[in-house]
Amino acid sequence: MSKDFAGFEVRMAEGQEQARELVEKLFSVAEPGAVFGEPVQVGEHTVITASEVTVGMGFGSGGGFGDAPASQGDEEDGPADQAAHGGGYGSGGGGGAGGRPVAAIIAGPDGVRVEPIVDVTKLGLAALTALGGMFLALNRMRKASRG
């Protein structure tokens, strides 16, 4: 039992170490190259895209082992006694990432300019959310004036 637990502990430690390495790779998004794309030549113009990037990640583990108070924990114990020695462990993790183009930097013979990229879908959703809130509030006011 103690050998099995030691092996289990080693595997858990290796897993946690791998998770830590994965989290460290997440911070490579903070490098400048992550938001600016490679320059693309289009005729006389050079275009560089600029994006906003967000990444989040987390993991956790927990556990507990122990001997039941009445058990001695020897090899002579039957299966029922060995099962009373305790147990339990768990681990989990998750993450998310997103990127959105913000602007395009265009360099040409006439100079360098920054062209913003507008996400119409996001604006539409924001407008709908605002309109929905306004409609609910007006409805409530109408009910209040009737009552």
Add this chain to the structure above:
Amino acid sequence: MPTLSEMIQFETHWGEPVMAGDAEIVPQSQALTVRWPWGGYVWHRPVGVVVRRGGEEQRLPIVDVTRVAQAALLAFGAMFTLMVLILSFQKKASAR
């Protein structure tokens, strides 16, 4: 135990200069990095470019028009909703 400044960092980064014709473009970005013992979060956005041409230097800001418009729409909706709710509460109070 890491300190707050080690856990939360807000830094400005300068990227590799890019040559476009006779202009040298240096990108600039800002990154918010949050580290906790079992994970982390990074928010990285472009903020501007510095253009060097003919001995002159010019900084062009990058404005996130989508984010600004989104915030304006949501703020307008929230303000309107709040005003209507306040008016309805006042009406209720005066009716009593």
